[in-house]
Amino acid sequence: xxxxxxxxxxxxxxxxxxxxxxxxxxxxxxxxxxxxxxxxxxxxxxxxxxxxxxxxxxxxxxxxxxxxxxxxxxxxxxxxxxxxxxxxxxxxxxxxxxxxxxxxxxxxxxxxxxxxxxxxxxxxxxxxxxxxxxxxxxxxxxxxxxxxxxxxxxxxxxxxxxxxxxxxxxxxxxxxxxxxxxxxxxxxxxxxxxxxxxxxxxxxxxxxxxxxxxxxxxxxxxxxxxxxxxxxxxxxxxxxxxxxxxxxxxxxxxxxxxxxxxxxxxxxxxxxxxxxxxxxxxxxxxxxxxxxxxxxxxxxxxxxxxxxxxxxxxxxxxxxxxxxxxxxxxxxxxxxxxxxxxxxxxxxxxxxxxxxxxxxxxxxxxxxxxxxxxxxxxxxxxxxxxxxxxxxxxxxxxxxxxxxxxxxxxxxxxxxxxxxxxxxxxxxxxxxxxxxxxxxxxxxxxxxxxxxxxxxxxxxxxxxxxxxxxxxxxxxxxxxxxxxxxxxxxxxxxxxxxxxxxxxxxxxxxxxxxxxxxxxxxxxxxxxxxxxxxxxxxxxxxxxxxxxxxxxxxxxxxxxxxxxxxxxxxxxxxxxxxxxxxxxxxxxxxxxxxxxxxxxxxxxxxxxxxxxxxxxxxxxxxxxxxxxxxxxxxxxxxxxxxxxxxxxx
Numbered sequence: 001x002x003x004x005x006x007x008x009x010x011x012x013x014x015x016x017x018x019x020x021x022x023x024x025x026x027x028x029x030x031x032x033x034x035x036x037x038x039x040x041x042x043x044x045x046x047x048x049x050x051x052x053x054x055x056x057x058x059x060x061x062x063x064x065x066x067x068x069x070x071x072x073x074x075x076x077x078x079x080x081x082x083x084x085x086x087x088x089x090x091x092x093x094x095x096x097x098x099x100x101x102x103x104x105x106x107x108x109x110x111x112x113x114x115x116x117x118x119x120x121x122x123x124x125x126x127x128x129x130x131x132x133x134x135x136x137x138x139x140x141x142x143x144x145x146x147x148x149x150x151x152x153x154x155x156x157x158x159x160x161x162x163x164x165x166x167x168x169x170x171x172x173x174x175x176x177x178x179x180x181x182x183x184x185x186x187x188x189x190x191x192x193x194x195x196x197x198x199x200x201x202x203x204x205x206x207x208x209x210x211x212x213x214x215x216x217x218x219x220x221x222x223x224x225x226x227x228x229x230x231x232x233x234x235x236x237x238x239x240x241x242x243x244x245x246x247x248x249x250x251x252x253x254x255x256x257x258x259x260x261x262x263x264x265x266x267x268x269x270x271x272x273x274x275x276x277x278x279x280x281x282x283x284x285x286x287x288x289x290x291x292x293x294x295x296x297x298x299x300x301x302x303x304x305x306x307x308x309x310x311x312x313x314x315x316x317x318x319x320x321x322x323x324x325x326x327x328x329x330x331x332x333x334x335x336x337x338x339x340x341x342x343x344x345x346x347x348x349x350x351x352x353x354x355x356x357x358x359x360x361x362x363x364x365x366x367x368x369x370x371x372x373x374x375x376x377x378x379x380x381x382x383x384x385x386x387x388x389x390x391x392x393x394x395x396x397x398x399x400x401x402x403x404x405x406x407x408x409x410x411x412x413x414x415x416x417x418x419x420x421x422x423x424x425x426x427x428x429x430x431x432x433x434x435x436x437x438x439x440x441x442x443x444x445x446x447x448x449x450x451x452x453x454x455x456x457x458x459x460x461x462x463x464x465x466x467x468x469x470x471x472x473x474x475x476x477x478x479x480x481x482x483x484x485x486x487x488x489x490x491x492x493x494x495x496x497x498x499x500x501x502x503x504x505x506x507x508x509x510x511x512x513x514x515x516x517x518x519x520x521x522x523x524x525x526x527x528x529x530x531x532x533x534x535x536x537x538x539x540x541x542x543x544x545x546x547x548x549x550x551x552x553x554x555x556x557x558x559x560x561x562x563x564x565x566x567x568x569x570x571x572x573x574x575x576x577x578x579x580x581x582x583x584x585x586x587x588x589x590x591x592x593x594x595x596x597x598x599x600x601x602x603x604x605x606x607x608x609x610x611x612x613x614x615x616x617x618x619x620x621x622x623x624x625x626x627x628x629x630x631x632x633x634x635x636x637x638x639x640x641x642x643x644x645x646x647x648x649x
Contacts, residue, residue: 004157014141021132028166033118036252081584082106086143095134097128104377117248164423179286182447184221187343189460205234209280216250218284240265240274277334286345316362325363339399356484356608364609375409380433384649385441410473412617413459481569482521486604488557492526542599570594
């Protein structure tokens with residue numbers, strides 16, 4: 001592998017020429033389009049003269065026919081008709097601006113459009129201005145950087161390295177643009193795991209989609225994985241990206257690799273689906289964590305209300321400040337009836353945010369009850385460049401294998417348990433992550449890529465084996481569901497009024513008595529009420545109290561005593577088995593013995609779904625004994641005294 005970081009650092013050195021004339025946050029406006037131009041220049045170089053020699057022969061042909069011939073001559077999906085290249089541009093220092101424009105305009109439409117997304121013409125004027133006069137030096141600096149020996153994968157790494165640097169300079173979030181490659185490789189491994197045999201078949205053609213594709217890293221890794229399984233397989237890649245620079249980089253990569261660049265769409269996936277009515281075999285994504293969808297809410301809400309489940313967002317709408325689950329709903333809408341597999345990265349919020357009846361809970365309910373959620377993998381923290389928070393890979397599949405139907409696999413790959421074993425001397429290295437030699441922003445850990453005993457291979461095996469162990473739990477879909485009930489208790493002050501036989505006497509009392517006396521009477525009535533209920537003198541059914549044979553009183557609930565209970569669909573028996581339970585069973589077992597006068601407000605019962613990942617893998621660790629703690633303190637004191645004596649001596 002070419003040292004992509006070395007190449008990226010050479011490119012970054014060009015930024016030194018921009019100092020004084022450009023703010024640091026604007027370096028990318030020059031460096032990124034120039035890197036793409038130089039990359040295209042290097043790729044076309046071997047057949048450049050052949051294209052120029054062929055051009056006169058097709059001059060009278062239609063543009064479509066002309067492009068077809070010249071592309072074939074160039075050996076790519078694009079070409080450049082200009083007589084200029086980087087060597088010839090710098091050979092004429094007095095006309096760099098006009099010659100560079102001639103060169104850019106010489107590209108076929110698909111390639112030229114990529115540069116246009118950078119508004120690079122403005123930068124040519126700016127650099128050519130006599131006040132700056134740096135255009136020649138910038139072009140010459142790039143001409144001296146050879147990018148012909150770099151693969152698409154290596155260029156992807158280089159672009160991401162540059163973007164991270166630009167983000168650091170402008171205090172932006174680099175993580176919005178790309179995902180660490182080892183995370184992508186893990187996701188790809190799991191995504192294609194079940195289909196490894198299918199993908200080796202002769203003439204296989206599959207599709208892969210990323211609705212927030214950034215620079216195209218996920219698409220590139222997915223394509224590479226399939227090619228390694230079967231060099232003759234064809235994986236057509238599709239994507240959409242909202243950031244113009246990232247979109248341009250992704251599209252240029254597709255162009256060079258021979259993929260159809262028109263499969264990459266520009267724009268907001270939420271507001272304009274660039275690939276409407278398209279469906280895919282596989283999907284990958286790392287949407288921005290906690291993305292705000294306020295700007296798009298009018299369109300999203302309209303689709304939700306008008307189209308329902310026939311649209312993209314029918315299951316529910318999450319909070320306005322976190323659109324993560326909107327991305328997943330969008331992807332699910334693009335699943336094929338014949339079967340589609342999805343891998344998507346989230347932070348912890350989509351697992352449990354939102355109570356029963358909320359948009360988030362309704363989306364989880366929809367996914368789980370349709371038996372689409374296959375697995376969730378908890379990753380180590382400090383993996384991403386712009387955040388150190390915990391992240392999770394969700395695997396969604398609408399054609400589960402028979403043994404996975406009705407179940408969800410949870411895998412903890414955080415490495416926390418391994419760290420405990422290492423501290424106890426029971427393990428030498430963490431099987432899930434290793435510390436980086438040098439931190440990159442918030443990224444201080446990485447997942448090793450070698451072997452099956454640790455890192456990507458180890459985690460992939462945990463998923464593929466589909467077995468329960470200390471890192472893997474397999475739970476039925478109903479395990480994540482619950483009823484949220486509202487528990488009401490009587491308002492005794494109201495009851496006292498209603499039950500009183502001599503209402504005028506009560507009124508007189510209330511008008512003349514002190515607050516303390518009234519409260520005393522209410523407390524006494526509360527005790528009397530509970531006693532009568534227990535002895536069967538008064539009969540209470542829900543919020544209806546029967547005092548005499550034909551006398552029924554509707555009980556007003558006390559707002560101050562109102563409580564809520566989450567009742568799981570399944571309960572765990574003493575032997576560890578999971579069995580269904582009803583609301584009534586739970587209420588009689590857990591509430592009635594303590595609050596015999598309480599009742600459930602039937603109208604307020606809601607169904608919710610949440611995935612409390614930490615709870616499922618929690619292991620109780622008894623506190624250390626006081627004797628052990630005392631021994632440690634005494635040992636520390638002894639060491640401290642010895643060190644003090646050494647200093648004095």
